Amino acid sequence: MSKGFRQSQSTLHTWSGLLLGWLLFAIFVAGTSAYWREALNRWSRPELARIESTDRVVRGAVDFLSRKAPDAQSWFITVPTTQSAGADLFWVPAAKPGEERRGRRSRRDNSAFVGSDGQVGTARETRGGEFFYRFHFDLHYMPVIWARWIVSIAAMFMLVAILTGIVTHKKIFRDFFTLRRGKGQRSWLDGHNATAVLALPFHLMITYTGLVTLIAMLMPWAIVANYSDGAKLYATVFPQAPVAERADRPAPLTDLIPVLHDAERRVGGTIGHITVFNPGDAAARITLTRAGKSMLSARTPSIAYDGVTGRMLWQAPPPGGAVETQGVMVGLHAGRFGDYPMRWLYFLCGIAGSLMVASGLVLWTVKRRERLPDPARPHFGFRVVERLNVGFVAGFPIAMTVYLWANSAAAVRAGAARRSGDQCDVRRLGGGVPLCARAASGAGMGRAAGAAGGVAAAAAALQSRGPADGTVRNGRAGRLGACGSRPDPARARCRVRLRRMARPSFPPEGAAPSRPHGPAGGELGAGRMTVVAFLSALGALALLALASDRHRDRWHGIDPRWRRSAGWALVAFTFVAGFAAWGPVYGAIGATGLLMFGAGVSFLTLNLTRR
Incomplete structure (x- = not known):
């Protein structure tokens, strides 16, 4: 019974990750870039x-x-x-x-x-980093309400893929620090598991909270049942x-x-x-x-x-x-509450999520190519997936680079209304390069058809025309009627509040954050406890890594069971130090982040130095 259940979860994991995997990759990459939104906005206007x-x-x-x-x-x-x-x-x-x-x-x-x-x-x-921020939930070129429904469905698929992946992976903690290089399919699987497990708390948090940002659109029934008057709802929320x-x-x-x-x-x-x-x-x-x-x-x-x-x-x-x-x-999803260390942590975890999605897409083709009757001449569906992988996994980062290059190459023109739109059009052109190159490198109508399918799928997410100035179009028919009878100032405020429930409720970019402190008291005490928490996290994950099956032979001085016990003790101490440095709320977030960072350092150090 358990074997059948795990096998069914494996199938669900495979297809929930594949069907919208290319869109999820674009959302992850754009959202990760948006953590440097302000820096990109500043960089894009050097004058x-x-x-x-x-x-x-x-x-x-x-x-x-x-x-x-x-x-x-x-x-x-x-x-x-x-x-x-x-x-x-x-x-x-x-x-x-x-x-x-x-x-x-x-x-x-x-x-x-x-x-x-x-x-x-x-x-x-120029739109600078604003473009990546808006793209990861508005998809830029299609009507906003459609884009947010599509992104929400993709996030649900992502959440299902994460949960079923946890169930499917029987040795999720035993293989935590394993990376076997040069082993073909096994290496791809190890890389996929590593990027998924090392930042697993982040992946779960960012996916679930992403759905919460659009909760009023996805699940409006509680609002309808409890608030007959929309004005009372918005007076409570805003x-x-x-x-x-x-x-x-x-x-x-x-x-x-x-x-x-x-x-x-x-x-x-x-x-x-x-x-x-x-x-x-x-x-x-x-x-x-x-x-x-x-x-x-x-x-x-x-x-x-x-x-x-x-x-x-x-x-x-x-x-x-x-x-x-x-x-x-x-606020957890947007990640604006932290200073540069927290922003870097979000950014690195976002990169791990992007690599997780990309490696899963590639693993699907690597795994199934070996089962084909003729691997040199795969069937049409396989070729479509393969070319979509090339188009999105390689094309999207290239398109982002071309977009930033277009920003720096163009001269300053006051009042150039089409400039930001031109940059996005250049970005579209860059995204098609890998697909065209992949189609040209092959022969036959099958390869051309696969490339055409990739172009069509990319066009669905990137190439529908829209406003060049970045204004938001919203499907709000029928929602603004309650504001129509009010005086002009009140009607304008009411319309602003009504629109907020149809878009992610990210706070506006404000001034530099005020750093919260916990019981340690003062800047000096919090700084010392931060260092203690950081060292404790590094030590904890190093001991747990050395206790794993892959690396237990690298340190003969201490029994692996003692390494594991000491590692878990240091994990608990990391949370204690985090609470002392930043308080209970920020301490839990900071300690979890430090442990993920320590896991990544141990994973890379031990696997790259292993012969």
Whole structure:
């Protein structure tokens, strides 16, 4: 019975990983690159100077908006960091009395960019790292609602493949550190298992939390059953300060810098963006939202001030358990709460996930080629899979490289509306190179048909035309009706809140993170315990590796059973040190990350030095 169950799980693992494996590879690679989204955005605009003073940029943004849109309905300002290219501005013009509302206004008509000197900058029109971030859940060229359903289904397949892989692998811990080089199919299987198991906690977390980001789209029944009025739901999930109606009495806007610093003190972290309602009016209100980088949960709190006096009027209430849980899961997926070590850990685990998917796709063809009646002349379906492997596994990274090359090769052109779209078109061209080369290297209609199938599959994910400026198109018919009877300012805010539930709730990029500390107390104590946790993780996984069947012969001084016991003891101590350094929540995350890093170091060191 157990043998039959394991065999059925093996079949399910194979086909759940293969059917959407090429799309999963593209999602993994693009999502991994998105962990350096801000760095790529900054790199893609080298003509912009480094930001030295956030206050100077914010003050320059307010001065520009005061001249450009003094009577606007609202202003929106992103607060930059030293890693950012600058501050993005957006304003909503006030509707004039008796004026009919026209079609959707272009975002370029009411947006601007402020550089490090506090002046409106002229920078190249490029999407930078934003493209990879959006691509990994929007697929860029197809309608957004379709793309998110496709990505969600692919994530479900991924979760099934991971769980069935755990069941199928009988010796998952015994073969944890095994890599037999030069053994053909056995080597591919060892590589696939290693990349899967070494970062298994990350793979499970990133797949499950990816589904949670779109939970309202995938499972809306709980919302429908508990909330008959959509406004009550959004007031619970996204609490907003009440905005007063415009008083039509001119009044100067208070200085935003003292308000910004006071808000940071009250919310306990840096501010990510500022919204000013009714600027220049006696009823002006300022809402500041904490940066996603300064906390684990993506549900960042807001605080509101009187726009004339600078007096605090409202602060977001503490979120409920369900909202906080969902916010923490989204924050874990986005990985913005950590500093550079955590970002590197996410990046390396993402690379391991990409290699896991790629090696699984290649393993499928390697394993089945040996069973073919004539391996030199495989059947049509086999050739299709083989060419799709080449097209995606080799083509997608090449296309990403071509995209970045196009960014650096193109000259700066102010107002080049098609530039970002041209870069993505160049990226499409780069993605087709391996497929064309693979088709040209073979002979016969079968090879050409396999290559054509690969091109068609790649086109489904990459080549449907869409807006070049990166605006999001959303299937929201019927969801905005509840906002139609409200006044213009309230209707605009309602529409913004309604749109949020149809897209991943990633927090906006904010300022540099504030580093949480645990009971160790202070920067010095936390730093020491971090070093202790790091050394403990390296020692724990080294001992466990030396206790495995593959490497137990490499150290004759200690019995393998004692190595295993000492290794597990150090694993427990790593968590204790992590809790002492960063507290219970961040400590669990940090300790798990350090153990995965230690596993990777031990795996590479022992296998690469083995003769």
